[in-house]
Amino acid sequence: GAGAKPLPTAVQWKDASSLIVHSSTTVELKRGSFGSSGITPTDRLYLRNNLPTPDASIMAEPEAWEVSVEGVRKPRTLDVRTLRTLGVETVAMVMQCSGNGRAFFPSKPSGTPWQVGAAGCVLWSGVPVRAVVEALGGLADGVIFMTGTGGEKLPEGLDPKSIVVERSVPIAAMGDALLAWELNGSPIPLAHGGPLRLIVPGYTGVNSIKYIRRLAFSTRESDAHIMSHGYRISPPGAKGDPTQPSVQEMSVKSWITSPGADAGQVRSGRTQIQGVAFGGLHAVSKVEVSTDGGENWQVARLVGPDLGKYAWRQFALSANLPTGTHTLVCRATDQAGNVQPRERMENAGGYNNNSWADHGLKVVIA
Ligand code: MSS
The missing domain is CATH 3.90.420.10 (Oxidoreductase, molybdopterin-binding domain)
Known part of the structure; x- marks a missing residue:
């Protein structure tokens, strides 16, 4: 643009x-x-x-x-x-x-x-x-x-x-x-x-x-x-140092990819909410989707081939979205039982954000 x-x-x-x-x-x-x-x-x-x-x-x-x-x-x-x-x-x-x-x-x-x-x-x-x-x-x-x-x-x-x-x-x-x-x-x-x-x-x-x-x-x-000193999980306001945890393994995370940020084109009625989910060191076992900002959740379908534990899985949920404003969020669980958290872990460098609330998407359907 x-x-x-x-x-x-x-x-x-x-x-x-x-x-x-x-x-x-x-x-x-x-x-x-x-x-x-x-x-x-x-x-x-x-x-x-x-x-x-x-x-x-x-x-x-x-x-x-x-x-x-x-x-x-x-x-x-x-x-x-x-x-x-x-x-x-x-x-x-x-x-x-x-x-x-x-x-x-x-x-x-x-x-x-x-x-x-x-x-x-x-x-x-x-x-x-x-x-x-x-x-x-x-x-x-x-x-x-x-x-x-x-x-x-x-x-x-x-x-x-x-x-x-x-x-x-x-x-x-x-x-x-x-x-x-x-x-x-x-x-x-x-x-x-x-x-x-x-x-x-x-x-x-x-x-x-x-x-x-x-x-x-x-x-x-x-x-x-x-x-x-780089890529350390430092407390907010602090500088990185070797005593703090290093940014290494990824943790369980997912986000919605469709509708995208350009969600203006979504029409009311039936839609496929899609996204990607991965677990870092563990395969994803489940993805839940909410269309009301995390009040109610539905289990999504994992889509496409399973390419192993280090790959992401795509997911899809068929949903009916009426006219109005919807906050779409998703939450992944991995095979070790780790659940994507609501809150990010605060840290000075802004690393490892896997908060499902942060990655939500507001969709306005006219
Ligand atoms: N390597 C080298 N050699 N250099 C640089 O700079 N960077 C990093 C990696 N590696 C570098 C390297 C980073 S930081 C990242 S992310 C990556 O890479 C990226 O990749 P791609 O291919 O995508 O571009 Mo951060 O954590």
Whole structure:
């Protein structure tokens, strides 16, 4: 629409009409543009880069891209060509920015004011990290973290630790992690981390490191600023520090995608209320929908193929909406029994918002 920012250079190929451009490194999907196919097309997947996108020249020879693997018995640098010989796996997973839903915090935390669209459900293919570790003789003794380092060229004159994108996750996350070269059936585009990306299913986006150049198994968490002070669940008003919980596993969450925010077109009468629901580390077991802001709930139908516990499920509820104002909300439950809460967990960074009340949608039918 008028005044909309143009797509950033690295994602000129995306579908502008379904996206909201926040900045040259942050683009989200509109609520009404998720579609009904379960998988998010790559040209609609949100973009979030903490640093400027690297030069396209790193994509010139994707097979020659190298990652150094440390904290194994036989540490080595491996190129993509070699990684391909070690194994292959595909995972359908929700990629969601830690700050998705930040716009709904009344405290207006600094950071991108994402609504619902800093998330997508996509297919990643690559070699299982555990196959790489096995090929390199197994883990070194005492390892408790897996640390990925991004391959951005860092500006000179600054302490690299203050800007490098480097994140540690508990070693348990290695179980389903991939070093991926393919996204939705095509080589991973530069903007999404090509030639090679660490994929950590069930964890928020920041933990899946793009253009990975180092994968280290370690006894200590990274001391990079983005790990030690960034992405922490800090009390409102406080700064991040290493004693606070890090933003890692995603929690149970859902939102309505249709009718979208442009709900003006909804006519009175029968409609299909649709949305997406996921559980982070656990599959979704149930989604309930309310058309009166959470007074009365009805169980929705899960729609389409089940692509595994890291993917989202679509849901639909056939409803009769008379003329008037309706507040549509949805609430997911996962197979571990976790129920999406009414309230967000307040925190200074505006992370992990899974409040069903915050994600509600007001529909006016004339
Ligand atoms: N990686 C690297 N290397 N760099 C950067 O910047 N970012 C993060 C991840 N990774 C980065 C990386 C984030 S933060 C996110 S979300 C993600 O990524 C996104 O993705 P895409 O593909 O969607 O764009 Mo928040 O939590």
